[in-house]
Amino acid sequence: MSLWEYANPRKFMATTDRLVGPLFLFAALCLGTGLTWGFFFAPDDFRQGSAVRIIYLHVPSAMMAINAWVMMLVASLIWLIRRHHVSALAAKAAAPVGVSMTLMALFTGAVWGQPMWGSWWEWDPRLTSFLILFLFYLGYMALWSSVENPDTAADLTSMLCVVGSVFALLSRYAVNFWSQGLHQAASLSLDRDENISNEFWLPLIVSITGFVILFVALVLLRTRCEIRLRRVRALELKERIS
Amino acid sequence: MMPDLGAYAFEVALAYAGSFVILVTIIGLSVLQALRAKRLLDETERRISDA
Secondary structure (H helix, E strand, C coil): CCHHHHHCHHHHHHHHHCCHHHHHHHHHHHHHHHHHHHHHHCCCECCCEHHHHHHHHHHHHHHHHHHHHHHHHHHHHHHHHHCCHHHHHHHHHHHHHHHHHHHHHHHHHHHHHHHHHCCCCCCCHHHHHHHHHHHHHHHHHHHHHHCCCHHHHHHHHHHHHHHHHHHHHHHHHHHHHCCCCCCCCCCCCCCCCCCCCHHHHHHHHHHHHHHHHHHHHHHHHHHHHHHHHHHHHHHHHHHHHC | CCCCCHHHHHHHHHHHHHHHHHHHHHHHHHHHHHHHHHHHHHHHHHHHHHC
16 A cells, blocks of 8 residues: 555545544544643643643644644645645645644734733744744735636645745744744753653643644645535536536 | 632633634634535536536
């Protein structure tokens, strides 16, 4: 069995038909558990107090904002190199989910920053690169809508995705590249001494798992939608010609 | 049951409420668009097979 089998829309639809429902259920379970645990049962931070509870929304959404763009980059490269329509449609389907995650990361970051930094917004390297990533998402979606020919739209948006990847990577590593910003370094680390305490880490990991599964479920659902709309356009074209 | 959020109660509540709205919006829109696309395809296939 090859991964490329799923480039066949019929095979993709048949496989994902059985996956979407259970994925949404599992995402709801993880999100419900992680966020309830984080909000109601996780302790306050000794310095940030109860504001630390925003971490269970902010970190997973920020991670998914970047990972969504990386997924779109891989799908766009597959389209550019192998011309599989499903991959182009999957990239298109992921953009609204990615922009929602980016918006959530910016919003929760602003709400968290206000009591901690005394400001809703700072032109900090990470915040600024995230804002640019948000604008790239909007531009990507606008470009898909503005080009009538779907193959041309896929070509142009794939190129935009490759260019925008610079900002996806910058938003991840801005803290390491420029150390003059207010934003702290990564909360999660493989180094036991640098990683946050287990009391915060465990609910955070459950919440992150929920966000990842929700992203996958939404992208599959939206890709199925895009494949159906493409089929409708093809049938209408055939009807007009005959 | 409700934890004591102290001085940051407004910020924490705002972050959770806003995120909930964003999540519900993207999930709701995705489900609605998926249902609409399925109905449109069914109607188009039926129309073409009837013609």
